[in-house]
Amino acid sequence: QVQLVQSGAEVKKPGSSVKVSCKASGGTLNSYPVSWVRQAPGQGLEWMGGILPVLGTANYAEKFQGRVTIRTDESTNTAYMELSGLRLDDTAVYYCAIGESLDVWGPGTTVTVSS
Amino acid sequence: QTVVTQEPSFSVSPGGTVTLTCGLSSGSVSPMYYTSWFQQPPGQAPRTLIYSTNSRSSGVPDRFSGSIFGNKAALTITGAQTDDEADYYCILYMGSGIYVFGTGTKVTVL
Numbered sequence: 001q002v003q004l005v006q007s008g009a010e011v012k013k014p015g016s017s018v019k020v021s022c023k024a025s026g027g028t029l030n031s032y033p034v035s036w037v038r039q040a041p042g043q044g045l046e047w048m049g050g051i052l053p054v055l056g057t058a059n060y061a062e063k064f065q066g067r068v069t070i071r072t073d074e075s076t077n078t079a080y081m082e083l084s085g086l087r088l089d090d091t092a093v094y095y096c097a098i099g100e101s102l103d104v105w106g107p108g109t110t111v112t113v114s115s
Numbered sequence: 116q117t118v119v120t121q122e123p124s125f126s127v128s129p130g131g132t133v134t135l136t137c138g139l140s141s142g143s144v145s146p147m148y149y150t151s152w153f154q155q156p157p158g159q160a161p162r163t164l165i166y167s168t169n170s171r172s173s174g175v176p177d178r179f180s181g182s183i184f185g186n187k188a189a190l191t192i193t194g195a196q197t198d199d200e201a202d203y204y205c206i207l208y209m210g211s212g213i214y215v216f217g218t219g220t221k222v223t224v225l
Contacts, residue, residue: 037161052212059211059213100149101167102151105160
């Protein structure tokens with residue numbers, strides 16, 4: 001069973017960027033679609049975008065187009081999500097999940113945007 | 116913009132049955148949307164319960180079942196237990212690599 005480990009919590013200033021990583025163990029990340037999902041405090045889940053590693057093609061929710069970049073690194077079995085132009089309302093827990101049905105989830109990374 | 120709607124909350128008695136639904140702001144949910152359902156207890160990461168409308172994920176108790184109910188996807192909990200108390204989310208595959216989550220349903224068991 002593939003397990004996912006995410007990078008640690010981040011505190012960022014408005015206007016800056018954040019990069020969150022998601023490392024797979026027990027399997028090859030390239031074998032699965034990877035999605036990134038976020039959850040603001042007290043709010044629901046929000047799909048941000050995903051990538052098909054074997055094709056290297058990423059798709060993004062319209063809301064995040066132009067601000068988010070998702071990629072994978074086959075050599076380190078790691079996926080990355082970078083969000084730029086951070087705003088206060090980007091404060092959230094960011095999850096990676098793999099599989100067409102988002103079958104396996106990472107534990108989440110808390111990103112706090114504060115001036 | 117596509118909106119996927121769920122009931123805000125449901126209350127069910129222990130041992131009771133509850134059906135949560137997942138609908139589209141315009142149109143009907145069909146098997147072509149490959150609906151998945153997730154359970155998120157407070158303070159935890161989501162866990163996949165159902166995929167492809169009605170397939171149960173490994174290790175998920177058979178009291179959870181998925182279906183199409185009218186023009187919506189549905190998740191039924193039969194014989195609810197206290198540890199089923201959680202938020203439940205559906206997700207629809209819209210095609211072209213795009214997914215949309217539902218608004219979520221808070222289930223209380225008491």
